[in-house]
Amino acid sequence: MRVLIFGAGEVGTHLAKMLCNANHDVILMDEDEEKLQQIEAHYDLMTIVGSGTSIGNLKEANVRSSDLFIAVPPFQDMSILSSILAKKMGAKKTVSRINNNEYLAPDNKEYFFQLGIDELIYPEELATEEIVASLKQVGTRQLFEFSDGKLVLFALKIRDNAPICNKTLAEVSTMHEKQNYNTVAIMRDGETIIPRGNERFQHNDLAYIITTHDAIPQVLEDAGKVQFxxxxxxxxxxxxxxxxxxxxxxxxxxxxxxxxxxxxxxxxxxxxxxxxxxxxxxxxxxxxxxxxxxxxxxxxxxxxxxxxxxxxxxxxxxxxxKKTVAEVENIDYIDLAENIGIGTLINKKLIAASHIYRLTLRSNVAHVKCLTAVDAEVLEFVAKENSKIIGKPLRKLGLPKDVNIGGIIRGDEAIIANGDTVIQPDDKVVVFALPSGISKIEKMFA
Amino acid sequence: MLNGRFILYVLGLLLIIEGFFMLLSGGVAYIYGEYDLLYHLTSAAISIVLGGTISFLTKGVEKHIGKREGYIIVSSVWVVFSMFGLMPFWLSGAIPSFTDAFFETMSGFTTTGSSILTDIESLPHGLLFWRSIIQWLGGMGIIVLSLAILPILGVGGMQLFVAEVPGPTPDKLHPRITETAKRLWVIYLGFTVAEVVLLLFGGMSIFDAVCHSFTTMATGGYSTKQASIAFYDSAYIQYVIILFMFIAGANFTLSYHAFHGRFKKVIQNEEFRYYLGFVLGISVVIGTVLYFTESNLGIERSFRDALFQVVSIITTTGYATADYLLWVPFLSLLVFVLMFFGGSAGSTGGGIKIVRVVLLLKNSYYELKRLIHPNAVIPVRFNNRAVSQSIITNVLAFVVFYIFIFGAGTIIMSIMGFDMVTSLGAVATSLGNIGPGLGEVGPSENFAAIPDFGKWFLSFLMLLGRLELFTVLLLFAPAFWKE
The missing domain is CATH 3.40.50.720 (NAD(P)-binding Rossmann-like Domain)
Known part of the structure; x- marks a missing residue:
C-alpha cells in the first residue's frame, strides 16, 4: 500500500516507522528538512520537503496514486485542508488529526466526509478513553475490551506476592479446573517475550493477559492484586x-x-x-x-x-x-518509567498511531490496540470462509513465533484459546503480534 | 559493535552474483569455442563456492546495517569484486602479471577504462566480453544491482545506496530503495539494448555491438578494438555512441521522467542544462579551432571529432576517435580541464560532477556579493531552490579532497620518474574514472609501462573516484573506528 504522511511530528514519524516495518511504500512530507533527513537515514522511505497544503508539493509527492493520505501536521486547519486537497487530487482514503471535540459528533462527521476526509483522529479523546478504562479496573496497567467486554486484555505487574510468581505457564494453567486466561506476552527487562508453556513468571514481569469478563477477579487474585x-x-x-x-x-x-x-x-x-x-x-x-x-x-x-x-x-x-497514571509523551522515557513502576502509562501519539495503522491493514481487521510499554500490537481479526487459519487446531497450524492467539469471540461466547482450539469462519480472533509478525498473521486471515 | 558477520554474509552473497556473471562470459567462450572457457568456469566455481560457503557460515545473523557497516560493505565489495574478477584474465594467462590483471579489472569495475593491454584484439571473445561486462556492472553500481535483486539488502539499503550512488544527494524514484534500484537497472538495461540495436544497424557485429553498448552505458570506455572507436570509420556509429554516452552521463532519474512523458522536468533541470551547455559550447570551440588548424579534416569531421572527444571525456567514458594530444596545445589543455567536470549526479560517469562544479562556482560568485553586503542572506539557488549550507560545505570538502588527492597523486607519480604531463594525466584520468590521460598514457598509448607500485596506486585512485572519495576515505579516518 502506498501511504503519504504529511507531518513528521512524533505521530507521523512513529507511523512512518511502523508502516515501513510492515513493508508499505511510505512517503513522508514535512517542511523541516532536518527532521526528514534523520528519518530517511534509518528507514526505507521517501521524504519530500514541502507542505500538504500546497498543491504543487502534493503533486510532487504523487498523491494521485496514494492509497492512504494521513495528515498529522501540528495544526488542525492544515490537517483538514490538506486532506481535502489530497482527496480531490486522487488519494483513495484520507485521515486527519483534529483537536476539536465538536467535529467528532456523528452528525458533524458527515460534513467532513462530504469534504473528502474519511476518518478523523482525535488523540486526546482516545487517550482519555484509555485513562478512564484503566481506572475501572484497578490493579492493571492497561486494559482493552474486545466485543463489548466479552474478552478483556490487560497488563499486570507481577510481584513477589503473586501466587503465580515463579510458576511456569503450564503449572499456572493446572491451578484451576478450566483454563480461563491466557498470557500472550511478557515484558521483562525491556524485552518482549512471547511465552510458551515452560516460561516462568518472575518478579517485576509485566504480563499481558487475555481473559473473559467473568474471570477477571480470578486473574487479579492469582496475580496477587488486592481489589479496592x-x-x-x-x-x-x-x-x-x-x-x-x-x-x-x-x-x-x-x-x-x-x-x-x-x-x-x-x-x-x-x-x-x-x-x-x-x-x-x-x-x-x-x-x-x-x-x-x-x-x-x-x-x-x-x-x-x-x-x-x-x-x-x-x-x-x-x-x-495505589493507582497512578502518567502521560509520557517522550517515547524514550516509556521504558524508564515502566521500570521504576509508575503504573499506567499514556502516550497519545502511540495511541493515535496505532489507531491510524488499522486503516492500512486489510478490511478483516476490526481493531488495533497499541500497547504502550511494549513494541507490539493487539489486533482483532475476523476469520473468513477461505482463511488459512480455520479448520485446524492451533497447534497444527505452524503459527509464526512472533504472534500469539489470545482468544476468540464466537457469536456471544468468548473462548480462551489453547493449542486445541479450532477457529471457525466469522470468529473474531484477538491476536497479539510483534511488529515483525503482523504481516505474517494478516496473510493467514486473508 | 560492528556487525562483522553480516558484512561477510553480504559479501558472500554478492560473490555468488559475480560468479553467475562469470558463467555468462563462460557461455560466450563456449559459443566461440576458445581456450578460455575452462578459466571462466574455474573462476565462476571458485567465486560461487567460496561466496556460498561464507554466506552459509554466517547466515542467520542479525540483519542490521548501520552507517559504518554500510561504508565498509560498499568499499570492500569493490575490492573483493576486483580480486575475484581478475581471475579469468590471470588464470588464462592472457594477463600473466597479477598486478596487471588487478589493474585491468579495477579499471573495468570503476568504469575507468585505462588498459595495460597492448594488443586487445588478440584476446579471446570470452575475455573481451568479461572485460566489457565488468564495466557494465560497475557502471550502474554493484550495490545498486544487488539492491534490485537481493531483497535482503532492503533493510538499511539506504546506507548502501548513498555510499555508492554518485552526487551530493541521491534521488529516489520510489519510496522503497529496492524499487528505486530496480527502476534504475531497468532503464539502464533498456538503453543498453537500444544501443545494441542501433549499432547493429550501423553494421557492427553483434559481439562488438553488445560489448560496446556495455561500456558506453557504463561510461567505461573499454573497446574490443585496439584503435577504440576510431576503428569504425562510420559517422553513424560514432553519432550513435555520442548519443548514448551523453545519455549515460546524464542523471538516470531524468531518463525515468522522460520515459513517463515528463519532459518539462528534464528541460527544467538545472544540472542538465549546464551539462548540455558545456558539451555544446566546448564542442563548438574545439570544432572551430580544429577546422582552422587541421586543414585536411573538413567541417563535419572537425565538429564530429570535437563532439565525440568532448562527450567521451566529460562523461568520463574515454573512447577515442582522435588523439587530442596531437591537437594544438590550447585544445589539449581544454580537454584536460574537461577531465575534472565529470558527468551529472546520478549518472554512471565519474569526475567531480557538473552539479558540484556549478554549486561551487555559484557559491564563490555569491561570496563577492556577500562581501559587499555583509548582512545579506544570499543562499545558493539550484533548480530554483535554496541549497542548504550543509550541502555546500559537503561539496566544498569534496572538491578540496579531490584537488588535494590530485596534487599529492601527481607528486607520487613524478617520484616514480614520470614527466609532469604524464603524471598529471595519469592521476586525473584515474581519479576521474576516464581512461586515457596525457603524455605517455595518452589516448593512443596505454598503461603497460607504469611500474607495479604505480599500477596499485592508480587502482586505488580509481576506487576513490568511483565511490566519490568519502566512502573510501572514511575508512581511513580514526573517528570512523572509534566506538
Missing part, C-alpha cells in the same frame, strides 16, 4: 486530556484537579461543575498533602511535561496512592 474501589481521584494538569477525564469522571467520583496557571484554573472551574479545581503547582509536596493526596485512590498526572508527570506519580506512589 476508586472513590477519590486527583488529576494533575488542566490539559485537554485532564479536563476530558475530569468531565467523564466527575459525576461518579470525587475529583480534584490541580492546574498551575491561575487563569486557566478559573476557566476550568467554569467548565467543570462538580470537580474541585485547585490552582497551584503540583510539584509542591505541601500543596499535595494539604489537598489530601494520602486519601486518594488514584492519581492522574497529565501535565504537558513528561518529566513532571513521572516524578509526580513516583511521589504519589510513595505517599501511598
Amino acid at each position: 474501589e476508586v472513590k477519590n481521584v486527583m488529576i494533575l494538569g488542566g490539559s485537554l486530556i485532564g479536563v476530558k477525564v475530569a468531565k467523564l469522571l466527575e459525576s461518579d467520583y470525587n475529583v480534584k484537579l490541580i492546574e498551575i496557571n491561575k487563569e486557566r484554573a478559573t476557566k476550568l472551574a467554569d467548565i467543570l461543575e462538580e470537580t474541585l479545581v485547585i490552582s497551584g503547582d503540583g510539584r509542591n509536596l505541601e500543596l499535595l498533602k494539604d489537598e489530601g493526596i494520602k486519601k486518594m485512590d488514584a492519581f492522574i498526572a497529565v501535565t504537558g511535561n513528561s518529566e513532571v508527570n513521572i516524578l509526580a506519580c513516583q511521589l504519589a506512589k510513595k505517599l501511598g496512592v
Whole structure:
C-alpha cells in the first residue's frame, strides 16, 4: 500500500516507522528538512520537503496514486485542508488529526466526509478513553475490551506476592479446573517475550493477559492484586486530556484537579461543575498533602511535561496512592518509567498511531490496540470462509513465533484459546503480534 | 559493535552474483569455442563456492546495517569484486602479471577504462566480453544491482545506496530503495539494448555491438578494438555512441521522467542544462579551432571529432576517435580541464560532477556579493531552490579532497620518474574514472609501462573516484573506528 504522511511530528514519524516495518511504500512530507533527513537515514522511505497544503508539493509527492493520505501536521486547519486537497487530487482514503471535540459528533462527521476526509483522529479523546478504562479496573496497567467486554486484555505487574510468581505457564494453567486466561506476552527487562508453556513468571514481569469478563477477579487474585474501589481521584494538569477525564469522571467520583496557571484554573472551574479545581503547582509536596493526596485512590498526572508527570506519580506512589497514571509523551522515557513502576502509562501519539495503522491493514481487521510499554500490537481479526487459519487446531497450524492467539469471540461466547482450539469462519480472533509478525498473521486471515 | 558477520554474509552473497556473471562470459567462450572457457568456469566455481560457503557460515545473523557497516560493505565489495574478477584474465594467462590483471579489472569495475593491454584484439571473445561486462556492472553500481535483486539488502539499503550512488544527494524514484534500484537497472538495461540495436544497424557485429553498448552505458570506455572507436570509420556509429554516452552521463532519474512523458522536468533541470551547455559550447570551440588548424579534416569531421572527444571525456567514458594530444596545445589543455567536470549526479560517469562544479562556482560568485553586503542572506539557488549550507560545505570538502588527492597523486607519480604531463594525466584520468590521460598514457598509448607500485596506486585512485572519495576515505579516518 502506498501511504503519504504529511507531518513528521512524533505521530507521523512513529507511523512512518511502523508502516515501513510492515513493508508499505511510505512517503513522508514535512517542511523541516532536518527532521526528514534523520528519518530517511534509518528507514526505507521517501521524504519530500514541502507542505500538504500546497498543491504543487502534493503533486510532487504523487498523491494521485496514494492509497492512504494521513495528515498529522501540528495544526488542525492544515490537517483538514490538506486532506481535502489530497482527496480531490486522487488519494483513495484520507485521515486527519483534529483537536476539536465538536467535529467528532456523528452528525458533524458527515460534513467532513462530504469534504473528502474519511476518518478523523482525535488523540486526546482516545487517550482519555484509555485513562478512564484503566481506572475501572484497578490493579492493571492497561486494559482493552474486545466485543463489548466479552474478552478483556490487560497488563499486570507481577510481584513477589503473586501466587503465580515463579510458576511456569503450564503449572499456572493446572491451578484451576478450566483454563480461563491466557498470557500472550511478557515484558521483562525491556524485552518482549512471547511465552510458551515452560516460561516462568518472575518478579517485576509485566504480563499481558487475555481473559473473559467473568474471570477477571480470578486473574487479579492469582496475580496477587488486592481489589479496592476508586472513590477519590486527583488529576494533575488542566490539559485537554485532564479536563476530558475530569468531565467523564466527575459525576461518579470525587475529583480534584490541580492546574498551575491561575487563569486557566478559573476557566476550568467554569467548565467543570462538580470537580474541585485547585490552582497551584503540583510539584509542591505541601500543596499535595494539604489537598489530601494520602486519601486518594488514584492519581492522574497529565501535565504537558513528561518529566513532571513521572516524578509526580513516583511521589504519589510513595505517599501511598495505589493507582497512578502518567502521560509520557517522550517515547524514550516509556521504558524508564515502566521500570521504576509508575503504573499506567499514556502516550497519545502511540495511541493515535496505532489507531491510524488499522486503516492500512486489510478490511478483516476490526481493531488495533497499541500497547504502550511494549513494541507490539493487539489486533482483532475476523476469520473468513477461505482463511488459512480455520479448520485446524492451533497447534497444527505452524503459527509464526512472533504472534500469539489470545482468544476468540464466537457469536456471544468468548473462548480462551489453547493449542486445541479450532477457529471457525466469522470468529473474531484477538491476536497479539510483534511488529515483525503482523504481516505474517494478516496473510493467514486473508 | 560492528556487525562483522553480516558484512561477510553480504559479501558472500554478492560473490555468488559475480560468479553467475562469470558463467555468462563462460557461455560466450563456449559459443566461440576458445581456450578460455575452462578459466571462466574455474573462476565462476571458485567465486560461487567460496561466496556460498561464507554466506552459509554466517547466515542467520542479525540483519542490521548501520552507517559504518554500510561504508565498509560498499568499499570492500569493490575490492573483493576486483580480486575475484581478475581471475579469468590471470588464470588464462592472457594477463600473466597479477598486478596487471588487478589493474585491468579495477579499471573495468570503476568504469575507468585505462588498459595495460597492448594488443586487445588478440584476446579471446570470452575475455573481451568479461572485460566489457565488468564495466557494465560497475557502471550502474554493484550495490545498486544487488539492491534490485537481493531483497535482503532492503533493510538499511539506504546506507548502501548513498555510499555508492554518485552526487551530493541521491534521488529516489520510489519510496522503497529496492524499487528505486530496480527502476534504475531497468532503464539502464533498456538503453543498453537500444544501443545494441542501433549499432547493429550501423553494421557492427553483434559481439562488438553488445560489448560496446556495455561500456558506453557504463561510461567505461573499454573497446574490443585496439584503435577504440576510431576503428569504425562510420559517422553513424560514432553519432550513435555520442548519443548514448551523453545519455549515460546524464542523471538516470531524468531518463525515468522522460520515459513517463515528463519532459518539462528534464528541460527544467538545472544540472542538465549546464551539462548540455558545456558539451555544446566546448564542442563548438574545439570544432572551430580544429577546422582552422587541421586543414585536411573538413567541417563535419572537425565538429564530429570535437563532439565525440568532448562527450567521451566529460562523461568520463574515454573512447577515442582522435588523439587530442596531437591537437594544438590550447585544445589539449581544454580537454584536460574537461577531465575534472565529470558527468551529472546520478549518472554512471565519474569526475567531480557538473552539479558540484556549478554549486561551487555559484557559491564563490555569491561570496563577492556577500562581501559587499555583509548582512545579506544570499543562499545558493539550484533548480530554483535554496541549497542548504550543509550541502555546500559537503561539496566544498569534496572538491578540496579531490584537488588535494590530485596534487599529492601527481607528486607520487613524478617520484616514480614520470614527466609532469604524464603524471598529471595519469592521476586525473584515474581519479576521474576516464581512461586515457596525457603524455605517455595518452589516448593512443596505454598503461603497460607504469611500474607495479604505480599500477596499485592508480587502482586505488580509481576506487576513490568511483565511490566519490568519502566512502573510501572514511575508512581511513580514526573517528570512523572509534566506538
